Amino acid sequence: MNQIEENTFLTRSLFGAFIATILIFFLGDVGRNLAMSDESSFIRYTAISKGLVLAIYVVVFSLNFKFYRSDKRARNWSLALVILLSCFLLAQLLGDFEDNKLEGIKKNLVYVSRFLYMPVTFLLFYPLLTRTDKTWKLFRLFEIFFFINCALIVLGAIFDIAAFRTYDIFTRFGYMGIYNSNNQASYYFILMMIFYYYQVSQGSKPYKLIAVILCSLLLGTKKIYLFLPLLFAYNFFRYRRYRNKWLVISMLSLIGLLFLLRDKVLAFLEEYFNALVVLQRKKGWLSMLSSTRDAELKATYENVVVAKWEWYNYLIGGADFYNNRSEMELFDIFFFFGLFGLLVYAWFIRDIMNYFRNLNYLWVMLGFLLFIAALASGFLVSANQPIVWLLVYSLIAFGSKKVSSSAV
Secondary structure, three states, X not given: OOHHHHOHHHHHHHHHHXXXXXXXXXXXXXXXXXXXXXXXXXXXXXXHHXXXXXXXXXXXXXXXXXXXXXXXXXXXXXXXXXXXXXXXXXXXXXXXXXXXXXXXXXXXXXXXXXXXXXXXXXXXXXXXXXXXXXXXXXXXXXXXXXXXXXXXXXXXXXXXXXXXXXXOOOOEOOEOOOOOOHHHHHHHHHHHHHHHHHHHHOXXXXXXXXXXXXXXXXXXXXXXXXXXXXXXXXXXXXXXHHHOHHHHHHHHHHHHHHHHOHHHHHHHHHHHEHHHHHHHHHHOHHHHHHOOHHHHHHHHHHHHHHHHOOOOHHHHOOOOOOOOOOOXXXXXXXXXXXXXXXXXXXXXXXHHHHHOOOOHHHHHHHHXXXXXXXXXXXXXXXXOHHHHHHHHXXXXXXXXXXXXXXXX
């Protein structure tokens, strides 16, 4: 029995904090949705929920400080966090702000908290993630809330409930239920698909996977429509489906049918995804896939990096982030923390994957997630996604005793 398994208080406190995190985030989403419905949106329920979660993290970390101080992984992660915070503080002190420096720093603190949620979440909860008796219970709790929201998404689509729409503009199709943002909804669905696909590959019935895939189509987000072909391609080549001539014939027939009905397909897209169709025609595929973030990336590079950065900014990042950012996750890490920050995040990811036994399947799925995040944002730089990502990956890595490094 190792040190973590012997530490009953550590396990219980982390388990309680994890439950509290799931509940608080869910209630925060419910509160925001209700507030938006009665035009009381000035109450920032999601911000309050994130603040409560951070407070819980601080308390639990403090109560178990003796363990974290003595554990090598915890010390390494703490040092990495210190490096990130040092980059941030140096960039703020040396930075040239468009506004008042103090006001600029206060605004940037909002963004630095988002960047730190992922590493802080792993640092706090990694001692619990190998305890599958606990993580299965946590997953079942999250799963209940997830499928409640799936039901709300279906109801929203059937009855066109405005409160459950993904987008405020009614020319764009999509329903996300009570979730706070389309980023959150998209990554939750993607992570659940990753989990259920793995379960099916291990012999489970495909009902939940099919239900999640069908419901995800109602979100109307590009992230989902990017991930599904990637998952299909993985399945097609991983299991050599191309050797099945009937499947290949069926696929070619479907492609041929879509080509013959291209006018009707285009009419469908223009009706339900008009904003994307117009954007693609005006700006091209990259602008459409990134929601014009490619233009923001170019503007940030030209107006900030080229125009304002000194040599040290390439190492520690810049200060005027709240006014200039691409919202393309991997680039924003560089803009905010510089080269040092990119290296630290690369180390974070590498160590997390080492912890999760470097399973090939998890690496491939992470590659898909990072590719999507590179075009958009909201995966690593988020409060809500990391805890679900770590929970799903822990169950895949440790939930079965018969898992090899080449699983799936």
